[in-house]
Amino acid sequence: MPPSPRGDEGTSRPPLLEIVIPAYNEERRLPGGLLQLCAKLARMPFPTAVIVVDNNSTDRTAEIVETWPHGPVPVRLVRCDIPGKGAAVRAGLLATSAPFTGFCDADMATxxxxxxxAFGLLLSGERVVIGSRGHRGSLVENRHSKIRELGAFGFRALAGVLVPGVSDTQCGFKFFDGVLAREAASVLRTPGFAFDVELLARCVEDGSEVQEIPVRWHDVPGSRFSPARHTFGIVLELGRIWLRLRAQPRAAAHPAWEPPLDPVGYP
Incomplete structure (x- = not known):
């Protein structure tokens, strides 16, 4: 289904920066998140836009976007029926056309x-800039359980094999050169929680370095991640990514998706 445009009809200049928000049943957190993001982008001295990807929600997520008030920052809807945050981010990035793009979570935890x-670094020539809760300059409010923290430690160790030197692949705040983002998204095959690892690995494979920046991050209630339910699937996803990157470094432009091991993968 084609995207539904929203925004200020008087805005004629194409955006320099487009930000994607993947959303699955986010009717409670999305309005506040959109307000924050649009207010931030409206203060920037160049045109920007927001794309919300409705990932097969069963609540009012799509309606919120379709009825979002016109303003200086256009907000439009893209629909993605393939379950998984990775699938939603892929659909959003492929729907962009701006010179610079990125994505963040609906809860605006960063x-x-x-x-x-991030944008300043992109303008200076960096092609991949990501928020990192592992950066020594970051301020992190974390209310996660010890079990979840242990699982995160194990995940980082495994992800480090695929994306060496990156301390935090999972912070939902990533920005890219637009051409690179669309090229990497076109070959992304991981629909679930570990999609960030494959996306970053594809960028590194292209010859780009990943620049991590410090963030202020606060834990927002509402996480759907469960160590008991998702750990095995995540390890299997990482194994598939490892095999895929080595067996077929550059897959077809529109690859078939792997069966979703983590059908949601949202924070």
């Missing part, structure tokens, strides 16, 4: 002041 830093 303080949006980091947008200024």
């Amino acid at each position: 303080d949006l002041d980091a947008v200024d830093v």
Whole structure:
């Protein structure tokens, strides 16, 4: 289904930056998140836009976007029927056309002041800039259980094999050169939780370095991740990514998806 445009009809200049928000049943958190993001982008001295990807939600997520008030920052809807955050981010990135693009979570857990830093680095020539809760300059409010923290430690160790030197592949705040993002998204095959690892690995494979920046990050209630339910699937996903990158470094432009091991993969 084609995207539904929303926004200020008087805005004629194409956006320099487009930000994707993947959303699955986010009717409670999305309005506040959109307000924060649009307010931030409206203060920037160049045109911007927001794309919300409705990932087969059963609540009012799509309706919220379709009825979002016109304003200086256009907000449009893209629908993705393939379950999984990775599938939604892929659909959103492929729907962009701006010179620079990125994605963040609907809960805006990462303080949006980091947008200024990320965009500045992109303008200076960096092609991949990601928020990192593992950066020594980050301020992190974390209410996760010890079991979840242990699982995160194990995940980082495995992800480090695929994306060496990156301390935090999973922070939902990533920005890219637009051409690179669309090229990497076109060959992305991981629909679930571990999609970030494959996306970053594809960028590194292209010859780009990953620049991590410090963030202020606060834990927002509502996570759907469960160590008991998702750990085995995530390890299997990482194994598939490892095999895929070595067996077929550049897959077909529109690859078939792997069966979703984590059908949601949202924070």
